[in-house]
Every structure is written in structure tokens, then in C-alpha cells.
Amino acid sequence: MKKKYIPLFICLSLLFTTITVAQTFEGLVFDAQTQQPLFGVSVYFDGTTIGTTTNQEGKFSISYKSSTNSPLVISYVGYETQLYEVRKLENGAKFFMKSKPQALGTVYLDNDPWSRRRKLDIFKREFIGESVEPYMCRILNLDAIELTYNPVTQKLNAYADTPIIIKNKYLGYTVSYTMEEFEVDLRFNNNGDALTRSVYIEGSTFYTEQNKNVRRKHRKTREKEFGESVLHFMRSLAKKQLTENGFQIFRKGFIVPPYKYFQIAQIGEETNVKLTADRLVIVYDRFQKSFLTIDDSNKEFFIDKYGNYSPPRKLSFGGVLGDKRIANTLPLDYNL
Structure with a gap:
């Protein structure tokens, strides 16, 4: 059945970057409770292809252009994502990451009448979109996504403790998306079809080229x-x-x-x-x-x-x- 859609809005934390002179920023990342260095923490400029990870001593070094204005994102599985304005940081700064609390959305699980498949279909429709064939842009770690539907508010929410990995063959990028908020406000027609009233998506993204030379x-x-x-x-x-x-x-x-x-x-x-x-x-x-x-x-x-x-x-x-x-x-x- 052909579906009908009504107005929506979307936020993807966008900041536009223009490339000029290169600079380097170094820092150290630790667990806030144990004070121990964290290995493999993702450090990148939101929405760009500029990123790196910490070594076994928790140290990272990232080069960027003087005109880069995206927030510096520090992200690690099980910890709260941190965002900074790099120009306000001192080189060699120390960052302390706090463990992430359990997502609030889980309180709706007992009252959720929908199957995971139905929720996942709507999530992929509103997160990935429908303008590109599914095989051209797909999520590689669907199991990392938790979905809840609240029948009282008619809202679908999604949560993920780890970055969502998207392989986008359409544009030639692999995308790591750290999702902070995902909410679809739904309504239903006389046939019971779930129609989208509005969408709000917020998070940070890191892009990697799939090919050495852009096709x-x-x-x-x-x-x-x-x-x-x-x-x-x-x-x-x-x-x-x-x-x-x-x-x-x-x-x-x-x-x-x-x-x-x-x-x-x-x-x-x-x-x-x-x-x-x-x-x-x-x-x-x-x-x-x-x-x-x-x-x-x-x-x-x-x-x-x-x-x-x-x-x-x-x-x-x-x-x-x-x-x-x-x-x-x-x-x-x-x-x-």
C-alpha cells in the first residue's frame, strides 16, 4: 500500500567547514572514576572525515584546518559522549569520561505493543530515508539499536549505546553515527497505517571514504x-x-x-x-x-x-x- 507523508523536520547537528591552514591538537582521555587511560576512544570533528583514536596511554593527536568549526567529539562505548570547541582547549588537555546511565526509554518496554520488526521498519524509513535503494545504504549493526513505541504518546524512540555504522554505497562513505536522540511522532489513518507527523534526529557523525580515490x-x-x-x-x-x-x-x-x-x-x-x-x-x-x-x-x-x-x-x-x-x-x- 502506498503511504502518505505529512510535514516533518530533522536535525543532524550540521556545521559547514571550509578548508585552509592545518593545525594539530593533542590530548589524553581517562575514565573519570578509575582515572585510568582509555584505549580506542574515537576522537573526531562532528560531521567530517577528520578523526583518530586514542592509544594505550589514552593519548590522541588530531590534525585539522584553521577554518574547521565543527565540535570536537570524544566518544566511547558505554560512556557519555563529550563535545568541545577545540579553540577553547589547551594543547595536551586531559578529558575524563563518565559512564553512560541506562536509557530512559526502556521504561516503556513492558507497555510496548509493537514487534521489533515493525519498529525497525519505521526507524530505517526515517533514519536512512527512502530516496535511496535499501541495498545502497544500510546499517551494519542493527542489533545495537533499541526501539520503543509508546501507544499513549504515539511516539517511536530509538537508543544506541554504541555508534551506528552505516555503509552508504550511494555517496561512497562509511558513516559512524553517535545517536543522542531519535523521535518519530506518528499518527494513523483509517487503514491503521502509521504516518509520520514529525521527526527529530540529533547526533554526531564521522565519515570515512570507502575508496582511496573518489569514483x-x-x-x-x-x-x-x-x-x-x-x-x-x-x-x-x-x-x-x-x-x-x-x-x-x-x-x-x-x-x-x-x-x-x-x-x-x-x-x-x-x-x-x-x-x-x-x-x-x-x-x-x-x-x-x-x-x-x-x-x-x-x-x-x-x-x-x-x-x-x-x-x-x-x-x-x-x-x-x-x-x-x-x-x-x-x-x-x-x-x-
């Missing part, structure tokens, strides 16, 4: 996905380059001047945007149709200099932009 087909798909991304739209909006970058804005079926319903002002390094309409249609490259809605009475949001918008839950995207999932996302040090 031509991957270059093409990466260019396509970047052009159709929310990040590309937000950066274009902040710079007032919507028309130049292939975007058109429609209101009630008619094309309108691109900034008619956007009040844009620069405040330091951020762009303040006030939306003066409840819903706008966004068309990219003449045929890629999406829509943007904002339900809050205060229709104001901010875009930082890298193209990230906040608060992430305030805006909802539907259509092409709303359908983007992990299968469509690129590392943030990707450059066209």
Missing part, C-alpha cells in the same frame, strides 16, 4: 545532494543568493520576489531571519519542490556563518528537503 559516480551524486540540501538553501538565504544558486520562492501558487517574505538582518556573524508567512514553497533547479513552514507565533530564526539554523525544532521542511535523511547527507568538510 566519478560518487562525485556526481555528492554534487546533486549538496545542491538539494537544507544547508545549501540556508547559506543562500543568508547571503541573499537564492536566485544565483537556483532557488525560487512561491506563495499560494504564484512565484514571488525571493526575499518578499523574509526580513533579513546581519547581527555580528549571524543572520537574523523573520518569516512573514506561515508557509512558503521552495523550488530548486526548477523542478525540486519543497515547502517551509513555521508554526510559532514568533517567526524568527538565526543562521550562523556556516549555514546552520536555530532553533532546529522551530522550522519544518516538507517535499524534497523534508525527505532528506542520513543516506543523503555529506561530511561537512565536503567541498564542491
Whole structure:
């Protein structure tokens, strides 16, 4: 049966990175309780291909570009993930990791009426997405994912104590995703089909190239996905380059001047945007149709200099932009 979808929104902790001069940061990672060094801790810049692991002495060394602005992520199985702004750290800093408490979602297990298969189908639909064939982008460690459905709130939540490993043949990356939050708000039609009302996903990502040399087909798909991304739209909006970058804005079926319903002002390094309409249609490259809605009475949001918008839950995207999932996302040090 063909399924119908309604507006959704998604947050993947995106920060855009531009490459310039290289720097190196070193540090040490310990268990907060035992004070013993931790071996094999993952240390990486969120959403990029820049990462390393600690040695047997808990030491790591990571090189990055001076323009890298993603948070530095320190992640280890069974411990709480830590994020830092690397420029505020002293070289040689010590990091102490705390054991992770049990996920709160397990309290719903006794009242969960759904089979794991049904929950997993919805999770893969909303986490991986449906724009890419399943064999082209798949999760390698599905057993690491715990799923709970609460029939009272009609919400599906997912938890994972270890990073989720995704093999994305579509874009040519293997992705390690440390999931902090996953929630799908559902509703049901008369046939009992579970339809998505909204999606919220938050976590940190580390990308590894699958091939030493990027294949031509991957270059093409990466260019396509970047052009159709929310990040590309937000950066274009902040710079007032919507028309130049292939975007058109429609209101009630008619094309309108691109900034008619956007009040844009620069405040330091951020762009303040006030939306003066409840819903706008966004068309990219003449045929890629999406829509943007904002339900809050205060229709104001901010875009930082890298193209990230906040608060992430305030805006909802539907259509092409709303359908983007992990299968469509690129590392943030990707450059066209």
C-alpha cells in the first residue's frame, strides 16, 4: 500500500567547514572514576572525515584546518559522549569520561505493543530515508539499536549505546553515527497505517571514504545532494543568493520576489531571519519542490556563518528537503 507523508523536520547537528591552514591538537582521555587511560576512544570533528583514536596511554593527536568549526567529539562505548570547541582547549588537555546511565526509554518496554520488526521498519524509513535503494545504504549493526513505541504518546524512540555504522554505497562513505536522540511522532489513518507527523534526529557523525580515490559516480551524486540540501538553501538565504544558486520562492501558487517574505538582518556573524508567512514553497533547479513552514507565533530564526539554523525544532521542511535523511547527507568538510 502506498503511504502518505505529512510535514516533518530533522536535525543532524550540521556545521559547514571550509578548508585552509592545518593545525594539530593533542590530548589524553581517562575514565573519570578509575582515572585510568582509555584505549580506542574515537576522537573526531562532528560531521567530517577528520578523526583518530586514542592509544594505550589514552593519548590522541588530531590534525585539522584553521577554518574547521565543527565540535570536537570524544566518544566511547558505554560512556557519555563529550563535545568541545577545540579553540577553547589547551594543547595536551586531559578529558575524563563518565559512564553512560541506562536509557530512559526502556521504561516503556513492558507497555510496548509493537514487534521489533515493525519498529525497525519505521526507524530505517526515517533514519536512512527512502530516496535511496535499501541495498545502497544500510546499517551494519542493527542489533545495537533499541526501539520503543509508546501507544499513549504515539511516539517511536530509538537508543544506541554504541555508534551506528552505516555503509552508504550511494555517496561512497562509511558513516559512524553517535545517536543522542531519535523521535518519530506518528499518527494513523483509517487503514491503521502509521504516518509520520514529525521527526527529530540529533547526533554526531564521522565519515570515512570507502575508496582511496573518489569514483566519478560518487562525485556526481555528492554534487546533486549538496545542491538539494537544507544547508545549501540556508547559506543562500543568508547571503541573499537564492536566485544565483537556483532557488525560487512561491506563495499560494504564484512565484514571488525571493526575499518578499523574509526580513533579513546581519547581527555580528549571524543572520537574523523573520518569516512573514506561515508557509512558503521552495523550488530548486526548477523542478525540486519543497515547502517551509513555521508554526510559532514568533517567526524568527538565526543562521550562523556556516549555514546552520536555530532553533532546529522551530522550522519544518516538507517535499524534497523534508525527505532528506542520513543516506543523503555529506561530511561537512565536503567541498564542491
